[in-house]
Amino acid sequence: MRTRVLWRRCRAGVPILFAASLALAVSGCGGGGGGGGNSGNNPPPAANTLTGNAVDAATGAGIGGVKVTIPGTAFTATSDATGKFVISNIPLTATTFETATPNASVYSTIVTYEGNNYETSTSRTGGPCTMPLPPLVKGANVLPASVLMYNIGNGGGPPPPPVTSCP
Numbered sequence: 001m002r003t004r005v006l007w008r009r010c011r012a013g014v015p016i017l018f019a020a021s022l023a024l025a026v027s028g029c030g031g032g033g034g035g036g037g038n039s040g041n042n043p044p045p046a047a048n049t050l051t052g053n054a055v056d057a058a059t060g061a062g063i064g065g066v067k068v069t070i071p072g073t074a075f076t077a078t079s080d081a082t083g084k085f086v087i088s089n090i091p092l093t094a095t096t097f098e099t100a101t102p103n104a105s106v107y108s109t110i111v112t113y114e115g116n117n118y119e120t121s122t123s124r125t126g127g128p129c130t131m132p133l134p135p136l137v138k139g140a141n142v143l144p145a146s147v148l149m150y151n152i153g154n155g156g157g158p159p160p161p162p163v164t165s166c167p
Helices: 002-027
Strands: 049-056 067-069 076-078 084-087 096-100 107-113 116-119 140-142 147-151
Touching: 076 084
Parallel strands: 049 140, 049 147
Antiparallel strands: 049 084, 067 076, 067 096, 107 116, 107 147
């Protein structure tokens, strides 16, 4: 008889125990430090970005498809139809960048940046010339000048003279 009384008490507590366990599971167990997301009170940290433009030297029109890289890293971007490119999360220690023509039969591999000519062909002895970056700061960085590309197809005229050494 004593066994029956204990079993009835225990059996009556099972639904209550189940309901309490379910409530804790649904509520996330009541604590534990949160999910680590942005609650909206603090903006996320700004990524270090580099923004620039690749344009036709004769017309000033933007050139899409220009590949821009930070040498020795995986950081790269491709310019959009307006010529704009943005490299995100760029290391602040970066000091140079490279460009690659979107189409070597249309655009010369020689480009002009800040008044200097640079050979960007990967077949150049010593590799492509790199162009200097301004000192980078946390947050947004903008190139001080556009990268000028020379249209050698469609009557675009001759590019600058060949570059024998990098500036």
